[in-house]
Amino acid sequence: MSEPVAVTSVEVPEEHKRRILTFMKRSSAFTTSQKQGLEQYGSRYLLNFPDQKFNQEAVFGRLAPLTVEIGFGMGYSLIEMAKAVPERDFIGIEIHPNGLAQICYEAGSISLPNLRVMDADALLALEHYFPDACMDTVQLYFADPWPKKKHHKRRFVQTHIMQLIRRKLKTGGVFHAATDWQPYAEWMLEILEFAEGFENMAGPGQYAERPAFRPLTKFENRGNLLGHGVWDLLYRKVR
Numbered sequence: 728m729s730e731p732v733a734v735t736s737v738e739v740p741e742e743h744k745r746r747i748l749t750f751m752k753r754s755s756a757f758t759t760s761q762k763q764g765l766e767q768y769g770s771r772y773l774l775n776f777p778d779q780k781f782n783q784e785a786v787f788g789r790l791a792p793l794t795v796e797i798g799f800g801m802g803y804s805l806i807e808m809a810k811a812v813p814e815r816d817f818i819g820i821e822i823h824p825n826g827l828a829q830i831c832y833e834a835g836s837i838s839l840p841n842l843r844v845m846d847a848d849a850l851l852a853l854e855h856y857f858p859d860a861c862m863d864t865v866q867l868y869f870a871d872p873w874p875k876k877k878h879h880k881r882r883f884v885q886t887h888i889m890q891l892i893r894r895k896l897k898t899g900g901v902f903h904a905a906t907d908w909q910p911y912a913e914w915m916l917e918i919l920e921f922a923e924g925f926e927n928m929a930g931p932g933q934y935a936e937r938p939a940f941r942p943l944t945k946f947e948n949r950g951n952l953l954g955h956g957v958w959d960l961l962y963r964k965v966r
Contacts, residue, residue, distance in 0.1 A: 761828035768835025773827070774818070776847045781857050783816065786843055791816045795857070795895075796866040797849040797883065802830030804868070804942040809834075809842040811940070815863075819844045820852055850888065859894045867904040868941070872911035884915045889922040896964040901928070904960045905941065907950055912958035919962050928961040935961040 757765075774786065783790055792815045799805045799819040809817045819842070821827050827846050834842050845852055873881045884904065892902055902925065906912050912934065919925060920932060929935040937943075937959050947957055 755825060757825065757828055760832045761825055764828040764830070764832030764835060768831040769828075772831045772834050772842065772844055774843050774845045776845050776852055776856050779856075781861065783861065787816045787841065789816075791841070792863040793818070793861060794864040794866060795820065795862050796868070798867065798870050799826065799830065799844075800869070801826045802833060802844070804944055805842070806830065806833045806839065807942045808940060809839055810837075813841055815841065817842045820847055820849045822846065822848065849883075850891070853891055853895055857895050860897050862895050862900055863897055864901045864903060865892050865896060866941075867902075869906060869944070869946075870904075870911075872906060872908035874908065874910065879914070882911065882914065884918055886918055886922065889918065889925070893922070893924045893964055898964055898966065900964045902960075902962045902964070903938075903941070905937070905957060907947065907955055907957045909956060909958065912960070915960055919960060922962065924964055924966050925962040926965050928963050935959040 774781075783793060794808070794815060794817045796805050796817065796819045799821050800823070802819060802821070805817060805819045809815075819830065821830075821844065824846075827844055830842075830844055833839075845856070847856070867883060870883050871881075873879060889902070896902065902919075904915055904919075906915070916932070916934070920927065927933060937957065938961070941959070943951075950957065
């Protein structure tokens with residue numbers, strides 16, 4: 728188990744505590760493995776937010792390309808990615824207790840060294856935990872599409888949020904989103920095409936092919952069998 732490190736505390740302004748949320752928190756009773764995940768491995772894999780600021784060398788013991796995933800669900804695909812690319816570090820942000828507990832169990836049971844997770848509102852974490860220009864990739868896979876028009880303001884991909892992500896990405900870094908909800912894909916494409924400082928890696932106005940590094944989830948496989956579509960969007964920070 729890694730030793731705790733001295734870090735700077737974070738002050739979260741009151742106005743951020745009252746803003747529009749992009750998520751709905753849910754939880755259910757923990758399974759045996761989820762309980763074990765928190766009790767046995769939580770101290771290793773859970774980052775201490777909001778009481779600390781991110782220092783990659785202190786957390787991982789090295790400086791390496793960094794991927795941050797927003798909303799990893801139960802975390803199985805994030806585990807697969809971290810296993811497949813040991814030379815890269817991964818941080819997952821989630822607010823659902825069962826997913827956090829499960830990913831701690833999955834990572835701890837194989838002593839996965841290049842993964843950490845955060846129990847946090849992703850926007851607060853991006854704003855107050857991570858320094859600017861520290862990320863190589865930001866992932867947003869199958870986020871809540873908030874299908875009702877009155878809830879569109881809760882969608883994660885918004886013009887101002889993309890500028891926050893732009894600040895956190897290194898130049899040349901990538902924002903990668905995927906969704907199985909076509910209206911949300913169209914919403915994201917419209918916003919991202921005009922997002923300052925980004926270029927579409929698939930070409931103007933185009934969706935990308937699923938890159939090999941994004942694992943297929945069981946829900947995506949089931950959707951493919953039923954003829955449902957999935958849309959990937961890959962945008963590079965150019966300035």
